[in-house]
Amino acid sequence: xxxxxxxxxxxxxxxxxxxxxxxxxxxxxxxxxxxxxxxxxxxxxxxxxxxxxxxxxxxxxxxxxxxxxxxxxxxxxxxxxxxxxxxxxxxxxxxxxxxxxxxxxxxxxxxxxxxxxxxxxxxxxxxxxxxxxxxxxxxxxxxxxxxxxxxxxxxxxxxxxxxxxxxxxxxxxxxxxxxxxxxxxxxxxxxxxxxxxxxxxxxxxxxxxxxxxxxxxxxxxxxxxxxxxxxxxxxxxxxxxxxxxxxxxxxxxxxxxxxxxxxxxxxxxxxxxxxxxxxxxxxxxxxxxxxxxxxxxxxxxxxxxxxxxxxxxxxxxxxxxxxxxxxxxxxxxxxxxxxxxxxxxxxxxxxxxxxxxxxxxxxxxxxxxxxxxxxxxxxxxxxxxxxxxxxxxxxxxxxxxxxxxxxxxxxxxxxxxxxxxxxxxxxxxxxxxxxxxxxxxxxxxxxxxxxxxxxxxxxxxxxxxxxxxxxxxxxxxxxxxxxxxxxxxxxxxxxxxxxxxxxxxxxxxxxxxxxxxxxxxxxxxxxxxxxxxxxxxxxxxxxxxxxxxxxxxxxxxxxxxxxxxxxxxxxxxxxxxxxxxxxxxxxxxxxxxx
Numbered sequence: 001x002x003x004x005x006x007x008x009x010x011x012x013x014x015x016x017x018x019x020x021x022x023x024x025x026x027x028x029x030x031x032x033x034x035x036x037x038x039x040x041x042x043x044x045x046x047x048x049x050x051x052x053x054x055x056x057x058x059x060x061x062x063x064x065x066x067x068x069x070x071x072x073x074x075x076x077x078x079x080x081x082x083x084x085x086x087x088x089x090x091x092x093x094x095x096x097x098x099x100x101x102x103x104x105x106x107x108x109x110x111x112x113x114x115x116x117x118x119x120x121x122x123x124x125x126x127x128x129x130x131x132x133x134x135x136x137x138x139x140x141x142x143x144x145x146x147x148x149x150x151x152x153x154x155x156x157x158x159x160x161x162x163x164x165x166x167x168x169x170x171x172x173x174x175x176x177x178x179x180x181x182x183x184x185x186x187x188x189x190x191x192x193x194x195x196x197x198x199x200x201x202x203x204x205x206x207x208x209x210x211x212x213x214x215x216x217x218x219x220x221x222x223x224x225x226x227x228x229x230x231x232x233x234x235x236x237x238x239x240x241x242x243x244x245x246x247x248x249x250x251x252x253x254x255x256x257x258x259x260x261x262x263x264x265x266x267x268x269x270x271x272x273x274x275x276x277x278x279x280x281x282x283x284x285x286x287x288x289x290x291x292x293x294x295x296x297x298x299x300x301x302x303x304x305x306x307x308x309x310x311x312x313x314x315x316x317x318x319x320x321x322x323x324x325x326x327x328x329x330x331x332x333x334x335x336x337x338x339x340x341x342x343x344x345x346x347x348x349x350x351x352x353x354x355x356x357x358x359x360x361x362x363x364x365x366x367x368x369x370x371x372x373x374x375x376x377x378x379x380x381x382x383x384x385x386x387x388x389x390x391x392x393x394x395x396x397x398x399x400x401x402x403x404x405x406x407x408x409x410x411x412x413x414x415x416x417x418x419x420x421x422x423x424x425x426x427x428x429x430x431x432x433x434x435x436x437x438x439x440x441x442x443x444x445x446x447x448x449x450x451x452x453x454x455x456x457x458x459x460x461x462x463x464x465x466x467x468x469x470x471x472x473x474x475x476x477x478x479x480x481x482x483x484x485x486x487x488x489x490x491x492x493x494x495x496x497x498x499x500x501x502x503x504x505x506x507x508x509x510x511x512x513x514x515x516x517x518x519x520x521x522x523x524x525x526x527x528x529x530x531x532x533x534x535x536x537x538x539x540x541x542x543x544x545x546x547x548x549x550x551x552x553x554x555x556x557x558x559x560x561x562x563x564x565x566x567x568x569x570x571x572x573x574x575x576x577x578x579x580x581x582x583x584x585x586x587x588x589x590x591x592x593x594x
Contacts, residue, residue, distance in 0.1 A: 001129050002142045002174050002270045005163055007209070008150045009181040009200025014217045015253075016180045017070035019244070020146040021077035022254040023178070026263060027142055028078055029254075029283045030274045035133045035140035036074040037125060038067070038087050040148045041155035045091040046084070048449075056313030060480045060530050061086075064452030069316050070146060072530070076320065077254075079533055080133040085124070090155060093120050113158050121162035122169065142270075151179075151204045164208035173271050179204055179211035183218045183226065183243075192222045194230050201234045212269055213262070214241050221245045239265060251290040251534070258283065289327070289534055296332035300548050303365040305385040307378045309337035318371045318399070321532035325545040328537045328562065333545075336361050340370075340378030343385060362388060367520075367548030372400030372480065372527060376425040383409040390521060395547035397540055398523030400481050403513055404434045406523045407485050410498050410515075424483050433493075435486045449482040456502045456511040456526065463501040465512055465522055467556050468539035475502075477526035484525065485510040520547030 006020045017038075024034040044050070047058045048066035059072040065084020075082055097120050101111050129143035147163075149156045167175040181197040201211055214234055216222065222243050231238045242260050244253060267274040302322055308314035319335055326333035341347060342358035358381075362368065368389050370382045382402065386409040389396035398406045404422055411433045412420040419426075422434035437450060453476050458466045469475050487508060490500055502512030502524075515521035520543055532538035546552040555562065 001126075001140070001170070002272065003125075003129070003166075003170060003176070004142065004144045004266075004270075005175070005177045005209075006144065006146045007160075007177065007179050007204065007211075008147070009179055009204065010150065010184075010196040011182055012148075012150055014180055014182050015244070016146050016148075017073045018250050018253055019178070019180050019215055020070070020144050021073040022257055023144050023262075023266075024074065024078045024142075025254045025286065026258055026283075027266070027272075029286065030263065030272070030278075032142055032272065032274070033134070033138050033140045034078060034142050034144060035080070035129060035131070036071070036078065036082065036086060037128055037143060037145045038070045038074070038148065039145065039159055040068050040087065040089045041153065041159060042089060043091045043094070044089055045095060046087065046089065052308040052314030053311050056311065057316045057318075058480070059317060060451060060478045060527060062453040062478065066451065066480070068148070069313060070148075072317050072320070074144075076533055078133075079535075082133060083128075083131065085128050085131075088121070088124055088128075090158070093117060093124065093158075096120055096124075114161060117158050118162040118165060121159060122166050125166070142272075151200060151207065157207075160207045160209065167209070173269075176212045176266065176269055177204075177209050178213040178215055180215040180217060183216045183222055183230075185219060185222075192218060192226045194226060194233065197230055198233045211236065212240060213265065216241060216243045218243065218245045249290060249293045251286065251293055255283065255287060255290055285535070292330075293327055296327070296330065298331050298549075299334045300326055300329075300331040300367070300545060301334045301336055301365040302544070302548065303336045303338050303362050303368045303385070305338045305340050305343065305362070305368060305370050305382055307340055307373045307375065309339050312337065315371055317527075317529040317532070318369065321529040321538050321541040322369070322545065324532050324534050324537040325541040327534070328542060329545050329549060329551065330562075331545065331549055336365055338362060338385075340381030340385070343381035344378075345380075347381075365394075367395035367397070367544050369397045369544065370399070370402030370405055371529075372402065374401070374424075379405060379408075379422075379425060383412070386410075387413060390515060390518065393519055395520040395544055395552075396518075396522070397520075397544040398513075399527055399529070399540075400525060403510075403523035403525050404483060404485070406513060406521075407433050407489075407493065407498070410493060410496070411489065414496050414498075415492060422483060431489075433486050433489045434483050436483050450479050452478060454479050454526070455505050457505055457507075458502050458512075459507070460499070460501050462499075463512070464514060464520065464543060464552075464556070465501065465524075465540060467560060468543045470560065474505075477524070477528055478530040479526045481525060485513075520544060520552055 004023055006016050008016045024036055027034050046066045047068050050058060056069045058066050059069050060066055061084055062081055063083050067087035071082055071087055097116055130139055132138060147159055181200050183192050183197055185192045214236060227238055227241045230241050239261055242257060244256060323333050338358050338361055342354040347355040368385055370385055382405040386406050408420055411417045417431045419430035420433055421429035423432045423436050456475050458473055497516040499514050499516055500510045501514050503510055511525045513523045522540055524540055528538040528540045546555050
């Protein structure tokens with residue numbers, strides 16, 4: 001097994017997750033089986049109880065693991081299925097060690113950070129690295145490990161020490177360190193500053209790890225003179241300094257890394273036996289994707305009405321899924337984030353400017369999505385957005401709480417029920433159209449919801465979403481919820497036109513709802529965003545984009561196939577048609593620095 005450890009320096013949030021994912025993408029394109037591990041040095045057992053403002057979205061895996069959003073990057077880039085144990089936290093490690101101590105596994109010894117915690121980290125990494133992540137059951141050949149935070153953080157010290165020991169355990173040819181560091185360019189001088197990187201590398205070496213690759217992140221491209229300076233002062237060869245500036249899309253990152261010789265270096269450093277020269281058309285699929293993103297012309301505006309809109313990472317998988325679908329259809333995605341509270345009636349007096357701007361934005365978009373979430377704040381604004389879409393035939397997609405908001409809105413405004421609410425917000429309301437699931441509400445907040453991959457069965461052929469899924473009878477998607485539609489109200493809702501076309505295998509839980517007579521009014525209790533991939537967009541998101549650009553009916557009529565004529569919007573020019581019809585299958589050359 002080969003290991004690539006990705007560490008960070010200077011500041012967090014410089015893109016270690018994308019860099020780590022790009023390493024995997026490159027190696028997978030070389031025919032190498034890859035797996036990934038994300039280490040988060042916080043004491044939480046998992047990410048399930050985080051506020052999205054604290055750490056971005058909570059990503060859910062097939063096995064129900066609530067993990068860091070970087071695992072979403074890994075799954076999307078590598079198209080693999082990871083497990084909850086692929087996300088290591090300090091809480092998990094300490095819990096494991098303390099449990100062993102309580103059982104007497106340490107035979108009365110004093111349990112310490114070294115060697116017991118560091119040994120536990122190494123054992124965990126080795127065990128997970130050798131777990132298959134694809135259906136063929138093959139053991140990965142390379143494990144990419146991202147260490148969260150920055151070098152020098154006190155929380156990360158046990159992990160750094162563990163890998164200092166680990167490098168000697170697995171031998172030099174099997175262990176490589178890639179250090180991602182910020183190279184800032186102050187506006188006052190416009191000159192790239194290397195001192196922060198030098199200090200970060202010095203600290204990393206002081207802790208016993210020497211970088212094999214230094215990945216320099218910058219806002220603008222940095223010249224060869226800066227690379228040479230980093231090479232000289234950080235004691236690495238010039239070919240070991242990789243520069244990644246801000247690019248037009250994250251899909252360009254692997255291509256830029258390849259352009260700077262990453263494959264040749266890793267092949268030599270880790271003895272990977274990759275055939276050199278690389279075959280003609282290497283990574284052509286990824287090149288085509290990146291090129292296609294850069295050439296999108298016609299915009300599609302989607303309003304995301306949510307609770308955590310001040311931090312875009314709170315809805316990372318949702319926006320990525322929208323992007324995957326927009327790329328597939330050939331449109332440039334523009335996401336308009338709307339704070340749900342700004343749509344509420346009370347905002348008209350409390351903050352009239354925000355109220356009118358929110359409604360102006362909502363009314364000018366092509367489609368609307370109401371994603372999942374928890375808590376009462378903003379729920380009335382989400383229902384206002386649902387009403388707007390329902391009454392004006394605006395394409396709508398609701399996810400999890402978005403489905404519940406759609407059911408509540410319909411019950412209130414169409415069925416005219418009094419005191420309609422969810423038991424999450426009003427346990428004693430007269431008409432609880434959304435109820436809790438007692439078996440998934442055990443008192444503890446973490447890991448007690450209905451989590452992970454579950455089956456949904458379509459109960460009718462008259463379903464837009466069923467067609468988008470390929471007319472299959474059964475689908476499997478990931479869930480994260482502890483409230484659901486009250487079955488007592490289902491017959492009345494369906495009689496009024498709100499059809500529950502997808503249900504769980506026991507025909508008890510409502511999974512998919514569609515509004516009769518609407519161009520695209522769809523909501524799911526599951527989270528389809530977790531299984532969307534750049535090359536294979538999630539069907540509910542694809543349907544939303546197609547409906548938003550007035551192409552859904554044509555797409556369904558053509559048997560769910562995208563033709564060049566379908567990719568053209570009504571006011572597009574012929575150049576777009578030529579590009580999408582003829583340009584996508586050609587090998588693209590990525591020049592240096594692009």
